[in-house]
Every structure is written in C-alpha cells, then in structure tokens.
Amino acid sequence: MDDVIAQEIQRELEQHTILIYGKGTRTAPQCGFTVETMEFFDQLGYPYEVINVLEQPAKREALTKMTNWPTLPKVFINTQFYGDTDVLGPMRTKGELQPLLEQAFQTKA
Amino acid sequence: MLTPHTLTEYVRKVLADAQVTVTDRTGTMDHLNVRVVSDVFKGKTLLDRHRLVYQALDEPLKDGRLHALELTAETTDGS
Numbered sequence: 001m002d003d004v005i006a007q008e009i010q011r012e013l014e015q016h017t018i019l020i021y022g023k024g025t026r027t028a029p030q031c032g033f034t035v036e037t038m039e040f041f042d043q044l045g046y047p048y049e050v051i052n053v054l055e056q057p058a059k060r061e062a063l064t065k066m067t068n069w070p071t072l073p074k075v076f077i078n079t080q081f082y083g084d085t086d087v088l089g090p091m092r093t094k095g096e097l098q099p100l101l102e103q104a105f106q107t108k109a
Numbered sequence: 110m111l112t113p114h115t116l117t118e119y120v121r122k123v124l125a126d127a128q129v130t131v132t133d134r135t136g137t138m139d140h141l142n143v144r145v146v147s148d149v150f151k152g153k154t155l156l157d158r159h160r161l162v163y164q165a166l167d168e169p170l171k172d173g174r175l176h177a178l179e180l181t182a183e184t185t186d187g188s
Contacts, residue, residue, distance in 0.1 A: 070163050086180045087155045
C-alpha cells in the first residue's frame, strides 16, 4: 500500500474518535447507507466525521485491503475497524456498543 | 440480474450449509437484505461472519450485479 495514503489514513483515524469513510460528505451524502450510519450515531448522540472516498479511488482501495471489507461505508472507532451498521446494530442490541463508545471518548478527553 | 437462487449458490460456495433468505429492498435486485444462517459462523465475530459472506459474493459485488447489501449472519440456534 502506498505509504503516503497509509499515513494519511492513520492521521485521519487518530484525529476522529468516530470516523465514517463513505460516499459523499456529511452535508451532502450520496448513499443511503452513509446516511443511515450518520443517523445511527446521531441517535446515540456521539459526534463523528465523514470522509468522502468516492473521489479518492486509491484511498478507497487501500481501505478495502486494510480492512478486508469490500463495501462502503466503513466505520472506525478509536482507530479500530467495526464494519458498518450491520455490525454496529447487533452490538448496540447486545449492549456492547455503549461502553465501547464511552471508553473511546473518555480516553480522548 | 441476480436471482435469490444464484445468490444462494454463491454463498454456499463458502458456507456449504447456509440457509439464505433474500429480500429485495428496491425491486431492482441490487439493493438486497440478505439473511444467512450457517453453523460455520459459530465462535466467529460479527465482522468475520460478514467477511465470509462478502468473500462469497465477491464476484456479483465486483461486476455490479450487487450494489448494496444489508446483512444478517446467525448460527442455526440464532446466536
């Protein structure tokens, strides 16, 4: 993987506790699932950043390789990869997500 | 276009015992809700379960027959 892109991704992951790589931006999302993921975190009341990889094919490919996950959006919490709402939804139902988010935001504060 | 039958065959290449239920969310058979039940998932995290299904559906995802997928991946006892 191209080092410049890998370093850029690493920087972005460290900058944002919840990071959604998706299609479109926070103000102009271009995919239902990106919107769904934003709403998921809105409901939980946690801030997040959306990074549009539609116009950055090299970064999109690097992320796919790095996570072994072919689709978008891709969600990272505290630099760890968690897939998308298909994974985060059941985690929330099982009560695993809330403590994870609380702890993630505490280490940042 | 991808039929539920073809999709089930793809999944069964990786998860031989899979029970697959497909719901077409938009009528164009490329935005699907797919529920996969297989005991190969036992002991695997949700991420790895979904990775197995994505691996099985790699071809239709790459050639565009499949755009958006909402996945559920459970074992036969529903865990």
